[in-house]
Amino acid sequence: MRSLPLYWRFISISVRAKTEYRTAFALTFLARGIVWTTEFALIWVLLYTFKSIAGWTSYEVMFLYALQLTTYSLAAFFCFHPFTKLSYKIQSGEFDELLTKPINPLLYLMCREFSASYVANVTFGIAFLSICIYRLELTLGVSDVLFLLAVLAGGALIQASAFMYGAIPSFWMVRNTSIMEMLMSDFRSFIRYPISIYPSSVQVILTLLVPFAFINFYPAHYFLGRDDSDLFHPLLVYMTPLVGVVLFGGALLLWRAGVRRYHSTGS
Amino acid sequence: MLQASMLYALMLRCSFRQQTAYRANSLLLLCGSFVKLFILVSVWRGLYGDNASINGIAYAEVLLFVIVNLLASTLTASAIGGRMGEKVSSGAIGVDLLRPASLKFTLISEQLGENAFRLLFSTLPACLLYMALLGWPSSSIGAAQAALFAVGITGGIILIYQIHYLLGLTSFWTGNSYYIDWFMRAFIELFAGTFVPLWFYPQILLNIGQYLPFRLMTFEPIALLVGNIRGWEAAGSIAQQWGWIAVLWLAERWVWRKAQSKVFVQGG
Secondary structure (H helix, E strand, C coil): CHHHHHHHHHHHHHHHHHHHHHHHHHHHHHHHHHHHHHHHHHHHHHHHCCCEECEEEEHHHHHHHHHHHHHHHHHHHHHHHHHHCHHHHHCCCCCHHHHCCCHHHHHHHHHHHCCCCHHHHHHHHHHHHHHHHHHHHCCCCHHHHHHHHHHHHHHHHHHHHHHHHEEEEEEEECCCHHHHHHHHHHHHHHCCCCCCHHHHHHHHHHHHHCCCCCCCCCHHHHHHHHCHHEEEEEHHHHHHHHHHHHHHHHHHHHHHHHHHCCCCCCC | CCCCCHHHHHHHHHHHHHHHHHHHHHHHHHHHHHHHHHHHHHHHHHHHCCCCCEEEEEEHHHHHHHHHHHHHHHHCCCHHHHHHHHHHHHHHHHHHHHHCHHHHHHHHHHHHHHHHHHHHHHHHHHHHHHHHHCCCCCCCCCCCHHHCCCHHHHHHHHHHHHHHHHHHHHHHHCCHHHHHHHHHHHHHHHHHHCCCHHHHCCHHHHHHHHHHCCCHHHHHHHHCCCCCCCCCHHHHHHHHHHHHHHHHHHHHHHHHHHHHHCCCCCCC
16 A cells, blocks of 8 residues: 555656647547547437337437446556557566566556546546436436446446456467457447347346446446346346456456466566 | 559459468457347347338348448458558658559558458358358349449449548648548448448438448448349449549549658658
8 A cells, every 4th residue: 555656656657648749639539539429429320210229219228338438448547558468568578577566566567557548538438428317317316326436436347357357368378368358349349239139148148257238238227217127137237336346356366366377488 | 554453463462361370360350240240130130129121121131231231341441541651650651652563552452452351261251150040131132233232332342442542641741640540430430321221310411421422332332232222323323433433533643643742751
């Protein structure tokens, strides 16, 4: 805990490095914003003629998208660079450097390679959430807002775990694990839509095996006040924070085992 | 002329062969395409529900749209804009301009080689696998429709490469500006009708899209295939394609002339 200010310095340095080039930062912000807004708008276009999919209206599906985008971006702040480059670091032996520092290697990695540019994604994600809440005329009380924050945190932990489970196997399979990373991103695209449109086998996978459905589908039932006829169990609606913590705990254990397994490739 | 086209065919084959080095990658792309197809089909099944046809479009036609669109989008994927940007900002463009081959056709042949490989070893097997496992779309296609589609999709592909190349040329002014790429991709996605077919679009967007070339890239060729555009309309669609190709080609010539005077090679 003593080194907490140190981690904060790593983050603030990387934020400053990004915002130093103000025009480039602004243009990236804008470009990403346009891409996300288009995706968001395309859901509206998709449902324009059909009005609803599996009983979900356009703004309800857009709410799912907004939850997905926001939690992904929150996780990507700390996880995108550290874990997408992990297999390269292990292969090249660059990973050695992390172990020579007298601080926690995982925290060090996450804070040093903090990607400030995800500020754009988070901003747009929250804006989209607000638009949906406004258009759906949802009234959220204090406890609802607190639960929303817990769901965002839990969702972010699930997303972070996905990054970690995708990358950490590189400690064992030095050659290539982009397979896992790709599968993760393919799986993520399932939860763009309410999972009730898929066959129940896929729903089970998205609930138990790769539990992405907890990022948006299940908690959305709570906020949208949907009846739970398309759920396996009504309690699943509240489980997001718990699932997040459990998955992330598992990812930490896996990380620890991986680091213990790590032999420098030398070079 | 013949010699030149053989040169580009050779480049295409080389870049096709280069892809064989990434065999694991194509397996991944195969899985990715399969998942994409699975999701899209589930979405359309969910949207159609019990209706056999909506807005006069049958469910089978939408399925055909999804599959053909996935195949076509593999063939028309392009990183030409980004590659041009890299060449301009690294200065490698200087060498390319000295070569006795056109930069445009070099870039396009390399891209086509890559895309052909992906089509043959990732997307097409994914589609076949999907259909073998989960059923073929039951839609009857006449020979005339298939021929119209062949003409339409050829024009569409030329049109897409023309657009990408023209966009790539803007990097002479902007340096390596990937955000232009992003911006355009979003814009095209909104008006091309590749994700949501234009049959189901709101009228306002259709009206704007009418004045843009993007719907002619893959949407209208597929509409020709399923027989949604027929007779004189079909001829009109193809004529519009070639009209746009001509306009964009003239624009490209003009931009290219401006660009050449703009080149200052950075570093060496």
